[in-house]
Amino acid sequence: MVEPGVYEALARPLVGPLDPYFIGVLDQVRHMLRSTFGTRNPLTWAVSGTGSAGMETAIANFVEPGATFAVLECGFFGNRMTEMGRRQGARVVVLEKPWGEVFGYDEVAEFLRREKPAVVAFVHAETSTGALQDPRPIIRAAREVDALVIADAVTSLGAMPVSVDDVGIDIAYSCSQKGLSCPPGLAPFTASPRAVERLYQRKTPVPAWYLDVRLLGEYFDQHQYHHTASASLYYALHEGLRLIHEEGLENRFARHRRANQAMVRGLEGLGLRMHVAEGHRIPHVNTPRVPDGVDNGKVRKHLLEKHGIEIALGRGPLDGKVFRIGVMGPMANEDCVQMFLGKFGEALTA
Amino acid sequence: MVEPGVYEALARPLVGPLDPYFIGVLDQVRHMLRSTFGTRNPLTWAVSGTGSAGMETAIANFVEPGATFAVLECGFFGNRMTEMGRRQGARVVVLEKPWGEVFGYDEVAEFLRREKPAVVAFVHAETSTGALQDPRPIIRAAREVDALVIADAVTSLGAMPVSVDDVGIDIAYSCSQKGLSCPPGLAPFTASPRAVERLYQRKTPVPAWYLDVRLLGEYFDQHQYHHTASASLYYALHEGLRLIHEEGLENRFARHRRANQAMVRGLEGLGLRMHVAEGHRIPHVNTPRVPDGVDNGKVRKHLLEKHGIEIALGRGPLDGKVFRIGVMGPMANEDCVQMFLGKFGEALTA
Numbered sequence: 001m002v003e004p005g006v007y008e009a010l011a012r013p014l015v016g017p018l019d020p021y022f023i024g025v026l027d028q029v030r031h032m033l034r035s036t037f038g039t040r041n042p043l044t045w046a047v048s049g050t051g052s053a054g055m056e057t058a059i060a061n062f063v064e065p066g067a068t069f070a071v072l073e074c075g076f077f078g079n080r081m082t083e084m085g086r087r088q089g090a091r092v093v094v095l096e097k098p099w100g101e102v103f104g105y106d107e108v109a110e111f112l113r114r115e116k117p118a119v120v121a122f123v124h125a126e127t128s129t130g131a132l133q134d135p136r137p138i139i140r141a142a143r144e145v146d147a148l149v150i151a152d153a154v155t156s157l158g159a160m161p162v163s164v165d166d167v168g169i170d171i172a173y174s175c176s177q178k179g180l181s182c183p184p185g186l187a188p189f190t191a192s193p194r195a196v197e198r199l200y201q202r203k204t205p206v207p208a209w210y211l212d213v214r215l216l217g218e219y220f221d222q223h224q225y226h227h228t229a230s231a232s233l234y235y236a237l238h239e240g241l242r243l244i245h246e247e248g249l250e251n252r253f254a255r256h257r258r259a260n261q262a263m264v265r266g267l268e269g270l271g272l273r274m275h276v277a278e279g280h281r282i283p284h285v286n287t288p289r290v291p292d293g294v295d296n297g298k299v300r301k302h303l304l305e306k307h308g309i310e311i312a313l314g315r316g317p318l319d320g321k322v323f324r325i326g327v328m329g330p331m332a333n334e335d336c337v338q339m340f341l342g343k344f345g346e347a348l349t350a
Numbered sequence: 351m352v353e354p355g356v357y358e359a360l361a362r363p364l365v366g367p368l369d370p371y372f373i374g375v376l377d378q379v380r381h382m383l384r385s386t387f388g389t390r391n392p393l394t395w396a397v398s399g400t401g402s403a404g405m406e407t408a409i410a411n412f413v414e415p416g417a418t419f420a421v422l423e424c425g426f427f428g429n430r431m432t433e434m435g436r437r438q439g440a441r442v443v444v445l446e447k448p449w450g451e452v453f454g455y456d457e458v459a460e461f462l463r464r465e466k467p468a469v470v471a472f473v474h475a476e477t478s479t480g481a482l483q484d485p486r487p488i489i490r491a492a493r494e495v496d497a498l499v500i501a502d503a504v505t506s507l508g509a510m511p512v513s514v515d516d517v518g519i520d521i522a523y524s525c526s527q528k529g530l531s532c533p534p535g536l537a538p539f540t541a542s543p544r545a546v547e548r549l550y551q552r553k554t555p556v557p558a559w560y561l562d563v564r565l566l567g568e569y570f571d572q573h574q575y576h577h578t579a580s581a582s583l584y585y586a587l588h589e590g591l592r593l594i595h596e597e598g599l600e601n602r603f604a605r606h607r608r609a610n611q612a613m614v615r616g617l618e619g620l621g622l623r624m625h626v627a628e629g630h631r632i633p634h635v636n637t638p639r640v641p642d643g644v645d646n647g648k649v650r651k652h653l654l655e656k657h658g659i660e661i662a663l664g665r666g667p668l669d670g671k672v673f674r675i676g677v678m679g680p681m682a683n684e685d686c687v688q689m690f691l692g693k694f695g696e697a698l699t700a
């Protein structure tokens with residue numbers, strides 16, 4: 001759900017990509033993205049593409065051909081990282097766990113000591129399973145082998161802390177339409193000075209011109225023409241970030257946590273069991289298991305057709321086994337949750 | 351300049367990338383892009399990025415590592431193609447001419463016979479010089495060596511015929527903000543069945559996952575999730591294309607030609623000389639030479655500050671030598687041209 005003010009911002013008059021007014025908007029967006037990511041990284045901006053373009057920006061720039069790239073995979077988007085790494089000509093090594101679980105220090109450290117990767121990637125909040133990965137054990141293990149760490153923050157940014165600097169993430173990217181509640185089309189991106197230093201040691205050019213971090217830096221920092229950034233999408237992102245900061249990041253995150261507590265209590269009250277263990281759940285993506293004997297398609301159809309409420313299903317190994325109920329942005333409040341639970345309970349028994 | 355209805359379309363309520371309503375919008379956009387490109391290519395859609403993402407989609411998919419890639423370069427954007435081809439690991443060969451000139455059959459045929467490229471690229475309308483390249487002599491020469499032809503239609507699409515099928519272009523791409531007069535952020539793209547056949551013979555995977563034509567085809571044709579296409583930008587492109595078809599493509603093109611004739615007559619009446627020879631000019635990008643003794647910076651500043659009119663300067667070798675005056679979309683009419691000429695004349699002598 002997008003706030004009315006964000007829709008209004010979308011329709012503001014267009015200007016060119018080097019217009020001083022637009023450069024001012026970009027600078028404010030960068031400033032607000034830094035606080036939302038929890039970073040002081042100068043290299044913080046938005047890529048002109050969707051979250052997947054953000055993922056490719058991270059992998060195409062920081063994973064060199066022939067380098068070892070370690071992916072911690074327990075969901076749909078870990079798999080996508082693996083595919084992108086292979087396309088860069090990297091030696092991709094994968095540590096897999098069942099979908100919905102998370103990684104702990106010992107298993108990651110053992111894996112990284114064996115594989116000695118240059119770069120390690122993980123998904124912070126795996127929307128396909130509802131599991132939230134604590135970045136700290138992964139970063140601790142990665143530091144021991146001097147690997148850079150890429151965090152996929154597509155689902156987490158804006159709805160919960162990412163804490164890039166505090167936990168020590170080197171590279172993170174996101175999208176504009178989930179936790180930030182803006183229209184899709186931009187991919188917030190940040191990289192640490194340590195990551196930038198490695199990038200400048202690359203021996204081969206980045207095949208992706210459109211997503212080349214050095215060229216993008218020349219645009220965002222020195223205002224040299226690179227591509228025609230979409231003013232409309234930036235106006236909307238600016239307004240979305242402004243509203244987030246008006247509420248306050250801590251208030252916003254607390255609101256999402258309260259909505260999650262109410263949701264989990266309510267779902268358990270309806271007799272459902274959460275797929276992800278307590279303490280490892282994404283606050284704004286709830287994945288209760290589909291109860292035995294319940295036709296998930298019928299439940300989703302009932303909600304959509306009778307109430308205009310869209311919920312998703314699991315993917316891959318969780319297909320048909322869990323519901324995925326997103327509660328983020330303006331909808332993340334107890335009233336919305338109670339309203340949803342009433343209708344969901346009705347749909348389960350209809 | 352963007353029509354008010356296009357701004358309104360931008361702000362319509364968002365839906366997901368696989369929503370049946372949105373798929374309907376996509377299908378209509380594809381249909382209208384085909385007529386605007388002048389093609390029946392089934393593979394016609396818009397890439398979720400700017401015109402440069404369209405260029406990279408063409409080059410990253412159709413130019414394989416080790417293949418010979420011939421670029422006909424006489425302006426800023428030909429140079430960009432060269433750079434992208436090198437990043438794909440191709441053997442890039444360049445035929446250069448002074449900025450503002452165009453290529454004829456003999457020189458291109460001689461070059462292509464010698465270099466035997468797999469792919470040839472040219473810029474249809476070089477916005478950096480104002481020169482319009484006739485595609486036919488290039489395509490005739492390319493066919494003789496069995497090369498695919500990529501046409502950059504970033505500046506031409508929507509303001510003049512591209513005639514993809516009639517002239518025999520294999521791959522063309524554009525942007526949403528110039529001739530189509532929509533917000534930037536999407537890159538219309540088309541490829542012939544012959545080009546698609548070659549793509550399926552590629553021996554190496556396309557490094558660019560986000561711009562992979564086969565994956566994009568699975569999204570646009572089979573509606574398999576690939577990325578979250580920006581509904582807002584598609585709504586706007588849909589409305590922009592609808593307005594273009596409401597006016598009629600032929601009427602729109604004729605309107606741009608009439609505006610161009612009035613502009614050239616007026617500029618010559620002010621004593622300026624056009625940089626590009628008659629018969630080779632882009633109808634909607636006029637590049638008169640800066641007269642001796644005129645301070646181009648002062649003229650541009652006068653127009654911008656007194657009248658809110660922005661005109662551009664030449665780039666590269668034409669820096670400071672030509673003005674670049676774009677007249678496209680809603681502004682391409684004789685009234686606007688006369689109004690501009692009055693103020694431009696005043697600025698030249700101020």
